[in-house]
Amino acid sequence: MEHFDEAAYRDSLIARGMEPGLATDVAANVAANRPRLLNKSVTKLLDTPEAMANEPATAIKAPSKTSSAPSAPAPKSTRKPKRAPQGEVSQKESQAKRDAVLQKTMEEVKKEQLSLFDIAPWDDDMRAIPNDIARTALFTVKNKRKPREALQGQPIYSYNQDVRITFSGIELRAEDDELVWQQMLEYSKRFPIGLPISFTFYELCTDLGWPINGKYYKKAEDSLTRLQASALQFQSSRLGTLVSLSLLRRFGILDRGKRSSRCQVELEEEMVYLFAGDHYTIFVWEKYRKLTPTARRLFDYFASHKQPFPLALDKFQQMCGSDTARAAKWKEQSKAACSELTNSGLVAGSWVNGDMIYCKR
Structure with a gap:
């Protein structure tokens, strides 16, 4: 098992804006639960549809019998009762099982204060992207001089036929939004999932390899705003349906206009589902972003x-x-x-x- 440096983890939380007392508690909690949790291998809960299919279905009780006197027989109807198509019933049962597994997994993640790094680890000179996003047209390569479209319930092309995405929001592009989102995943990876993290525009532009000036600070802010305002309906055979998933749950600027100004973002907790079961790709950031x-x-x-x-x-x-x-x-x-x-x-x-x-x- 990889050695966990509790002190270094605490310092990294403080460096990203967490209060020292809370950072100490979080680091201690993660250190205490990490061995048991990693041995349990939470990541495998969402590995395959077959794993979800093994979840027990809810039993349906038969109506109880009574000893009361029989009533007069009701007149027989010549109309046969409608039955749901077998495929539709199976699909609903599968979705219910997936939902149960997803809920169980998220409860476990919250309880143990897991970070994205615990579920999908990658080195600091690398970045990561979920495979189900990498093979779609969520981030486009349209001409930067062409205005971005405002989309509402727009189907997004996916190379994987079993993945279906509809998107609402301002069009996202690979030129900037893909990189900014990947950097948000990097900033968030060592924090308990769902916890706010903070950084400066200087840090963000430096990590993206962008010039350090007002123009690119504005470019970064615009991208963060688009990511926060996005809404994805995501469906796949592995995960079922995730309703209204945003690439960033929250984004704001603290102390705007002051030297102490910092950005604060939160990732959607459900984002972990896209990474679980090793369904993600890592790459060398320095080469990739260029x-x-x-x-x-x-x-x-x-x-x-x-x-x-x-x-x-x-x-x-x-x-x-x-x-x-x-x-x-x-x-x-x-x-x-x-x-x-x-x-x-x-x-x-x-x-x-x-x-x-x-x-x-």
Whole structure:
């Protein structure tokens, strides 16, 4: 088991804005419960649909018999009672079982004050993204000069056919929003899930590799506002339906205009479900954040698979939410993304052959 440094964990909580007394209590609680909890392996609770199917269904009691005198027989109806389709019944039962497991898991996470790092650990020079998000068009690569769309209940393309997402909010883009969200996951990973964390715009822009000036502080604030105002309806065979999940539950600025000004955010507690069961991808942040949006989205796809399966150009365009009109131009853009990805060192090689994109790790 990985050694847990209680003092270092406490100091990291204080450095992120937590009161020293609370930080001491949280660190002690995590240290006390960590061995038992990690041995129990909470992450496996959400590993597969089969695991959820093993949860016992609620028993239905048969009506009790009575010894009272029989009443006169009711007239027989010639109309057969309506029965719900078998598939619909099975689907509702499966969803009920998933809901029970999700609730049980979240109660355990809250009770033990687990952090995202306890469930999905990654090193500080790495970042992470859930696979079910990496393979969707949630973060687009549209031209930055084109105004962002305001979307309401918009279906989001997913390469995985069993994942369905609808989105409400201002369009999110890979150029900034994807990176800012990943950095929020990084800031939050060592805090108990659902606890507010704080940071400065200086820290955020530094970690993103953005210039330190008012323009980029405003860019960061706008992105955080979009992430907080987002609403996702998420459904998959693994998790069932998660209702109204926001990429950031809360965002605010404390002491705005003062030298002591700090941002404060909270992640949705349900965000942990997307990571549970090792359904996430980690990558080298320094290289990843320097990629252009199209090259980064290409890496999202290849890195989120154990085997880098070839990707059709038209599927990649859908995954990017690209509005490039001509297929020939998109092919050239994809070739450029392959070259950039290869030169980054994140993969051994990537190239286009015919209408398919290939990758070698």
